[in-house]
Amino acid sequence: MSDPSRPIRTAAVIPAAGRGVRLGPGTPKALRTLGGTPMLVHAVRAMAASRAVSLIVVVAPPDGATEVDRLLHEYPLADRTDLVVVPGGRTRQESVRLGLAALPQDIDVVLVHDAARPLVPVDTVDAVIAAVRAGAPAVVPALPLADTVKQIDPRPQGTPEPVVGTPERALLRAVQTPQGFDPATLLKAHDTVVEGEGATDDAGLVERLGAPVVVVPGHEEAFKVTRPLDLVLAEAVLARRRATDGYV
Numbered sequence: 001m002s003d004p005s006r007p008i009r010t011a012a013v014i015p016a017a018g019r020g021v022r023l024g025p026g027t028p029k030a031l032r033t034l035g036g037t038p039m040l041v042h043a044v045r046a047m048a049a050s051r052a053v054s055l056i057v058v059v060a061p062p063d064g065a066t067e068v069d070r071l072l073h074e075y076p077l078a079d080r081t082d083l084v085v086v087p088g089g090r091t092r093q094e095s096v097r098l099g100l101a102a103l104p105q106d107i108d109v110v111l112v113h114d115a116a117r118p119l120v121p122v123d124t125v126d127a128v129i130a131a132v133r134a135g136a137p138a139v140v141p142a143l144p145l146a147d148t149v150k151q152i153d154p155r156p157q158g159t160p161e162p163v164v165g166t167p168e169r170a171l172l173r174a175v176q177t178p179q180g181f182d183p184a185t186l187l188k189a190h191d192t193v194v195e196g197e198g199a200t201d202d203a204g205l206v207e208r209l210g211a212p213v214v215v216v217p218g219h220e221e222a223f224k225v226t227r228p229l230d231l232v233l234a235e236a237v238l239a240r241r242r243a244t245d246g247y248v
């Protein structure tokens, strides 16, 4: 039985092993700079900004763990936060699984946060943690959609794709990270769900177990840096924060 007087321990796994193909050629995406600071450092700081987070596991490109570890040591965190760097895998799912394998046994809440969402505000992080602590096994921050969404019947590139349906927009949400989990539930999901079954986020793996997933409000500034225009937006948000909030 767990000791009720033991403080709750929250860890964050940050998958940062992607290449960033959609962003264009260059340095792996997580190491590209925003306002002169690597995107990964912003993401690590965003997790460390929550007073609840005491351990951060960064999942580096498979052959880049030593370099990432060295880089992160140039940007020290507050004493309350430990940092571990492990090598990642060929897919996001594999990278997250490798990050989870580095967690100690005594973690009560685990967050999974994309390095590619460097500007998530701490209030969003804390809202996700609070919902897991309140008993939800899986929590995702999400926003309503601004665009109408069509389901299509896929065709080879260059051929117009027939529309087969229009899901009711009011029932759809665009999902962000950090996603928060009861660690046993997330570990079971990663152990059970086979790669390539179409889950594009960790909550999707938990859904396949049949476990409940709940949504809390996301934030516009938690957007994912995916394409070149996202970098322009991220630089603008960062410049505004630095001018108005004293953000580093």
Ligand SMILES: Nc1ccn([C@@H]2O[C@H](COP(=O)(O)OP(=O)(O)OP(=O)(O)O)[C@@H](O)[C@H]2O)c(=O)n1
Binding pocket: 014, 015, 016, 017, 018, 019, 020, 021, 022, 023, 029, 030, 059, 088, 089, 090, 091, 092, 093, 095, 096, 113, 114, 115, 116, 117, 224, 225, 226
């Ligand atoms: N093998 C992989 C692939 C992705 N990621 C991480 O998963 C997050 C979300 O992925 P995405 O934005 O798609 O990043 P990339 O895979 O780098 O982008 P792209 O698909 O454009 O190459 C990123 O922080 C990315 O570093 C990872 O850790 N390991």
Ligand SMILES: C[C@](O)(CO)[C@H](O)COP(=O)(O)O
Binding pocket: 092, 114, 174, 175, 176, 177, 200, 201, 202, 224
């Ligand atoms: C996890 C995620 O950020 C939730 O929106 C998203 O699914 C990652 O997708 P990607 O194509 O791997 O960037």
